[in-house]
Amino acid sequence: MNNIRSTLASVWRIAKPYFNSEDKWPGRILLATLIAMELVSVGLDVLINQWRNRFYTALQDKDWDTFKREMLVFCMLAAAAVVLGIYQLYLNQWLQIRWRNWMTSKYLREWVHGANHYRMQLVGDAADNPDQRITDDIKLFVGQTLAIGIGLLNAVVSLASFVVILWGLSTILPLVLFGVDISIPGYLVWGAIIYAVLGTALTQWIGSPLVNLNFDQQRLEADFRFNLVRVRENAEQIALLKGESAERERLSERFGRVIGNWYGIMSRTKRLTAFTGTYAQAAVVFPFALAGPAYFVSKTVQLGALIQIAEAFGKVQDALSFFISAYRTMAEWRAVVARLDGFEGSIAAAEKLADDPASIHAKPASGGEIALPQLLVKLPNGAPLVSANRISFRPGERALVTGPSGAGKSTLFRAIAGIWPYGNGAIEIPANATLMMLPQRPYLPIGSLHDAVVYPGEAAQFDAKRVRDVLTAVGLPQFSTRLDEEAHWNRMLSLGEQQRLGIARALLHVPQFLFLDEATASLDEPSEAALYRLIDEELPKTTVVSIGHRSTLDAFHQRSIALVRDGDHFALREAARVTAS
Structure with missing residues (x-):
């Protein structure tokens, strides 16, 4: 009852x-x-x-x-x-x-x-x-x-x-x-x-x-269907690793649960x-x-x-x-x-x-910079991950964030973007500021190439000539005539091509703050350097904050900020300044 x-x-x-x-x-x-x-x-x-x-x-x-x-x-x-x-x-x-x-x-x-x-x-x-x-x-x-x-x-x-x-x-x-x-x-x-x-x-x-x-x-039917979609989405990597047998076994195991539960329904x-x-x-x-x-x-x-x-x-x-x-x-x-x-x-x-006021929250900044006055980013289980004390990103500057893998660099970016709530402290962001986060693998919606490049904006916001010019500028002139072609671009393009499209997206939207989370890591060093020079030329007033491991990135950033071990977590620390090219 x-x-x-x-x-x-x-x-x-x-x-x-x-x-x-x-x-x-x-x-x-x-x-x-x-x-x-x-x-x-x-x-x-x-x-x-x-x-x-x-x-x-x-x-x-x-x-x-x-x-x-x-x-x-x-x-x-x-x-x-x-x-x-x-x-x-x-x-x-x-x-x-x-x-x-x-x-x-x-x-x-x-x-x-x-x-x-x-x-x-x-x-x-x-x-x-x-x-x-x-x-x-x-x-x-x-x-x-x-x-x-x-x-x-x-x-x-x-x-x-x-x-x-x-x-x-x-x-x-x-x-x-x-x-x-x-x-x-x-x-x-x-x-x-x-x-x-x-x-x-x-x-x-x-x-x-x-x-x-x-x-x-x-629930079991949905789980089986979801894993079938995952196999389809990652077909190339599975084929390269010759993982078909492992995937069949995993899918058969999940479908076996569907069958087992179905027999229970049949019996009852x-x-x-x-x-x-x-x-x-x-x-x-x-x-x-x-x-x-x-x-x-x-x-x-x-x-x-x-x-x-x-x-x-x-x-x-x-x-x-x-x-x-x-x-x-x-x-x-x-x-x-x-x-x-x-x-x-x-x-x-x-x-x-x-x-929740006790979690990480954003509040308006008094000036034009993004400030982390006293921030502690945690894992979902409550364990501390990254702390920042009086760190800020000023208008127009270039900052490079470095640190060991797993130190929490990407999670820090998620917190700044406002999507990671675990932790405490405030992130001060200028009112009406535009932020863009470019991950290592950018999201490209299924549809026309024009729509994929201008995402999340509307296609009508950007004329075709401007989009073609930007594609040529980032090293993809062969795609400038394919703007109306519809496809699953994340599957069709190499990761390096996808990263070039991500940079093209940033050039179109001209954000005030651009965060690059190893967004050029799949490119060779000369191509990466050419894209950073392009960003300098096209987005001179944009604050650029990069996560990267290559020493060659130092030449394109005015500041170096490192994540160093501080007890049970990592802390952001100012490193020695480098000279921008």
């Missing part, structure tokens, strides 16, 4: 924002229309139930006039049911796509916002495979929430409607046991209730493990289906077993009333057995709800981490 309450609370928390959003009125109107149509649908079921009594009684009495009239009534009821069903489906799908569109936009906005997607990875794996959460899980949540919600409404209204009918029929139809008429008020209703309660209890007992099994299945589903199938088949004859003696023995009821009783009993029993018939869907739905709830929780945790 606590699990059900928790699931319903999560559903309300996930669903409520849509119906209070900017799209709330279309959503509310569509939902209200669907509810009204479902009520009309139940009303039609009641009318058809009453029609069956009249129709089968006419057949029994061989009443031709009544038979013709009831055939006409059925045609009208059937036509109304068909039209209603068509528009119920259409409006349901319309609400689904609007709701899914809003949820997808919301999750994308919260996930890919202010480096939150990166911090979520640091927080942990509570939101593993966000691609699946935003695609499959949202789709399933919207569709199954509507299906279960509308189905539950139908069950409640049908129960209220047909219980009245069944109770009324129970009063005119005595229970016959061993040839004796026994008067039990509403015995047909009580029979349906007892039958459904026993079935529900047994279904819960047999099927409860399906919730966790479905949750694990979605087999037991559940065996019970629910038996339950459903027995429900067909159960009302005849109760009412049949009154038809055959005491002859107190006509065929039409017997058929009406069977259908009304079936409707009551179906309503009471809603939990049984929808159990497998609800098990999958609860797993989807848990995954989306975990995703939202991970988003909130990452945002809280960024807003």
Whole structure:
């Protein structure tokens, strides 16, 4: 029961924002229309139930006039049911796509916002495979929430409607046991209730493990798909290392987990289906077993009333057995709800981490420089990594940061960029300053080369001539005529070519502060020197801070800052000044 309450609370928390959003009125109107149509649908079921009594009684009495009239009534009821069903489906799908569109936009906005997607990875794996959460899980949540919600409404209204009918029929139809008429008020209703309660209890007992099994299945499927994508993305390196056998083994191992969990679902589903199938088949004859003696023995009821009783009993029993018939869907739905709830929780945790005043935070600088007055960068486990005391990067200067591998140089850059929250202290950044970080492997989005070079800017911000000139300047004249070509550029280009594109991106955007994290390490020294001279010429007012290990970089920087061991961590220290070329 606590699990059900928790699931319903999560559903309300996930669903409520849509119906209070900017799209709330279309959503509310569509939902209200669907509810009204479902009520009309139940009303039609009641009318058809009453029609069956009249129709089968006419057949029994061989009443031709009544038979013709009831055939006409059925045609009208059937036509109304068909039209209603068509528009119920259409409006349901319309609400689904609007709701899914809003949820997808919301999750994308919260996930890919202010480096939150990166911090979520640091927080942990509570939101593993966000691609699946935003695609499959949202789709399933919207569709199954509507299906279960509308189905539950139908069950409640049908129960209220047909219980009245069944109770009324129970009063005119005595229970016959061993040839004796026994008067039990509403015995047909009580029979349906007892039958459904026993079935529900047994279904819960047999099927409860399906919730966790479905949750694990979605997680394992997503993990397997993610690793398939990784193999595709790193095909060249795997081929060079001849790692196909190792990758097959790893993928087979992950798929083996998928198969193992699926066998668990199969086994549990087999037991559940065996019970629910038996339950459903027995429900067909159960009302005849109760009412049949009154038809055959005491002859107190006509065929039409017997058929009406069977259908009304079936409707009551179906309503009471809603939990049984929808159990497998609800098990999958609860797993989807848990995954989306975990995703939202991970988003909130990452945002809280960024807003924590005790973590690293940025504040406006009093001057035009980036200052680290008293900063301590830590690892996620709380261990100190890098400290900086009264270090600053002044406008237009060139600074080289050196230190051993693993000392925390890249993590320091992440902290300055505002995406690494672990630690304490402030980073003072001039108001409205533009920063650009170029890693060793720059990100190039799939699409046209023009879009890849100007990223994250819009293509319209930079005319094609300017982009071609910059590509030629960084040593890629062969690509200047391919700006409209679409490709997966991270896979097509060598790492050296990608790094040249990264420098081209910096020249286009002209940031006030440019941080190069071994951004030219894959180039030979003459090519690297040519790019640094190009930066000096094209970006004379830009502050350039580089991470590098080559001694030849000294000639292009005015300052040298080293990370040196200081107890249990590394500290930034000013090194001897060098003369810029």
